[in-house]
Amino acid sequence: MRITPSLLNADFANLAGEAARIPSADYLHMDVMDNHFVPNLTLGAPVIEALAKAAPQPIDAHLMIEEPDRWAPQFVEAGASSVTFHVEAAQAPVRLAREIRAQGARASMALKPATPIEPYEDLLPELDMVLIMTVEPGFGGQKFLDLCLPKIRRTRALLDKVGGDIWLQVDGGVSLETIERCAEAGADTFVAGSAVYGADDPGAMVERLRETAAG
Ligand code: DX5
Numbered sequence: 069m070r071i072t073p074s075l076l077n078a079d080f081a082n083l084a085g086e087a088a089r090i091p092s093a094d095y096l097h098m099d100v101m102d103n104h105f106v107p108n109l110t111l112g113a114p115v116i117e118a119l120a121k122a123a124p125q126p127i128d129a130h131l132m133i134e135e136p137d138r139w140a141p142q143f144v145e146a147g148a149s150s151v152t153f154h155v156e157a158a159q160a161p162v163r164l165a166r167e168i169r170a171q172g173a174r175a176s177m178a179l180k181p182a183t184p185i186e187p188y189e190d191l192l193p194e195l196d197m198v199l200i201m202t203v204e205p206g207f208g209g210q211k212f213l214d215l216c217l218p219k220i221r222r223t224r225a226l227l228d229k230v231g232g233d234i235w236l237q238v239d240g241g242v243s244l245e246t247i248e249r250c251a252e253a254g255a256d257t258f259v260a261g262s263a264v265y266g267a268d269d270p271g272a273m274v275e276r277l278r279e280t281a282a283g
């Protein structure tokens with residue numbers, strides 16, 4: 069069980085300090101939004117580069133942007149250890165995943181709530197992680213969508229069929245209340261933004277989420 073907290077709800081004026089509050093986080097999940105793929109604008113490769121140098125945890129960059137084929141390599145160069153692109157935006161997801169891997173990072177593909185996994189079954193061996201969004205991407209603090217649970221289960225079954233060690237990440241509305249449902253459906257990697265940074269002690273919340281996911 070991996071906990072990959074999102075810094076979207078952290079203090080953007082003090083990202084290194086916010087990372088230091090969650091020492092046991094497996095990755096720092098950084099939400100990159102371009103105001104086109106989603107109706108919000110956050111940060112780009114220069115901020116990832118600065119944080120990669122300043123924080124000990126590896127960086128999991130979640131690209132909610134158009135043209136990920138064009139921009140993803142910059143995020144690997146900036147120091148992201150894992151780069152997630154949205155399949156809805158990718159022109160050539162196989163080529164893109166191979167490029168990210170060739171650069172030395174983990175390649176991950178994200179699906180919005182209405183995007184089915186089945187058309188992408190044959191792509192799975194090209195990936196290190198699949199991200200199932202459990203809210204519509206764009207904002208932190210939204211309510212977890214239970215309607216995504218069957219897709220998490222179906223994705224788990226496909227990943228088990230493919231074999232290997234492809235992680236299954238969930239993102240959106242993950243909290244102490246919803247994380248067990250995600251784990252039970254087969255997720256093993258959990259993004260939590262407002263649940264972590266809305267807590268009095270974010271570091272302790274990471275531990276509680278990990279224990280709760282483990283059941
Ligand atoms: C939303 C982002 C999420 C967000 C999660 O589009 O991809 O990573 O920060 O925030 P919570 O955990 O508050 O739903």
Ligand code: ZN
Nearest residue numbers: 074099130239
């Ligand atoms: Zn995210």
